Amino acid sequence: MTVGDLEAFKQQLFEELQNLLRERRTNENKQWLRSADVRKMLSISAGTLQNLRITGVLSFVKVRGIMLYKHEDIIALLESGSQTK
Template sequence: MAGIEIATKQDLIEMEERLIREMRKSNQSGEEPKRLLKSYQVKNLLKISPGTLQNLRVNGTLPFTRVGGIIYYKYEDIMKIFEQAKEKIKAGQ
C-alpha cells in the first residue's frame, strides 16, 4: 500500500531522543508545554512526515480532535505513546 511507513525500533529511539531534547529546550526557556498541538507542530516536534502522522491517526495510535478543518492533538497523548514505545523496547531487550 502506498503511503505506509514502518517505524523501526531505532526510529522510535531517535524520536524519543528528539522529543526529550525539545522538552528540555522548552523547560529551559521557562515555557510550559502547550496542551493542544496542531498537526504541523506535531510533525515538527516528532520530525515525521504528513503521511506518518496520518498513519498514526488512522491506526488509532495517536488520538486527535477535529474542530472545523483543524486537527488537534493532546500533548499528554504524545507522551503516552513515547512511554508505551519505551516499554515495548525494554520488553524486547
C-alpha cells in the same frame, strides 16, 4: 577527526539540545497541539501522522478543519516508543 571537528560537533550538539528543550517548554504549556507541532515533536512526516490517526494509535479532534492532538497523548506515545519513523 581533529580537535576542531570535535569542538564543532560539541557546539552543534549543544545547540540542538537547547532547541529541543526550548520547544518542549513551549509545548508543555499547550494542552492541544496542531499537526505541525506533533510532526516536529515526533520527527515524522505528514503521511506517518495520518497513518497514526487512521490506525488509532493517536487520537485527535477536528475543529473547523484543524486536527488537534492532546499534548499528554503525544508524550505518552513518545514514552511508549510505539511510533515509527
